[in-house]
Structure formats: C-alpha cells, structure tokens
Amino acid sequence: MTRRIALIALFIAIVAIAAGYAAAFSRNGTPTWAPWLLAAGIPVALGAIMILGAVRGAGGIGRLKIPFAFVILILAIGFGAALALPASEGPLSRLWLGLPARAAVVIYGVGLLPIIVLPVAYAMTFETLTLSAEDVERVRMSGRKYATSQPAPISGNETLSAND
Secondary structure (H helix, E strand, C coil), X not given: CHHHHHHHXXXXXXXXXXXXXXXXXXXXXXXXCHHHHHHHHHHHHHHHHHHHHHCCHHHCCHHHHXXXXXXXXXXXXXXXXXXXCCCCCCCCCCEECCEEXXXXXXXXXXXXXXXXXXXXXXXXXXXXXXXXXXXXXXXXXXXXXXXXXXXXXXXXXXXXXXXX
16 A cells, blocks of 8 residues: 555656646746746655655555655755745855855755665664565575576577477
8 A cells, every 4th residue: 555655646746847847848937836846746756766665565664654754844845945935145145054045955954864864764674674584585485496497598509409
C-alpha cells in the first residue's frame, strides 16, 4: 500500500512540475501560480522517491516516517518561503548567516537541513532496514537455483552442429 501511495504521489508531483515548467512558455509571461506548482511538486516528488527507495515489503518505511515527513515539510516550507519573501533586496538588505534572505532559505533550509537529517535517520534505522544474514543467504540460494536451471551459455569456442 505504501508503494502504491508513493507512486501516485510521484505521478501527481511530476504532473505538477511539468505544468509549472510548461507555463513558463506562455506568451503572456509566466503565471504567478507556476512557481508554486514547482514549490509543491518538487518536495512531494523527492519524498515519494525516498519512500520508494526505503519501502520493504508490506512493512512500509517503519521509523523513517517521521524523518521523511520532516524533510518533505522543510523542503515545502523552504521553497514556499523563498517564493513568498519579497524580491526587492538591495545592498543594505539584512543578511542571514552571510546570505540574502531568499538565498539563505534555499541554501540552509532546502540544501543543508536534509543533508543533516537523512543520514542520521538512515543510520538510526540501518539494522532494521538492511538485509539480514538470512536474507542474503536466501538471495544466494535463489541465485544458485536460477543458475543451475538455465542452460549453459555458448562461450564462442564451441561450434554449432547442423542440428543445433
């Protein structure tokens, strides 16, 4: 179920992103809603891709729900804040950690915060979400069974007879 919801969310997000980009080709200029489609679609698409990468079987994503939701929320807030902040910045504008407000939101919020949160979340759930020794052995057994059930490949050194 988790995988299906993530795929649906990814599809909707890709449609929103495509519509936002397509609107840029409007003869009357880019509509004001187009960047907002991108600001909404990008975090949803990234979140859906993270979920699809982490989901294992029917168990869903387990304890990664909270970090993933946090990252998606931070990305949405960061992109939204960058769009909502006033565009008029001058040489005397207030700097946030050395950057203009919009750039600081994008660099620190959208770029830096997920880089800190996600590795910590994955490290905390590594033991429960990675393959166990039994899982690895089951994959090896399946590989051996598959290899013995397949005909041997022709290496190129053998010659084919007329009956082959």
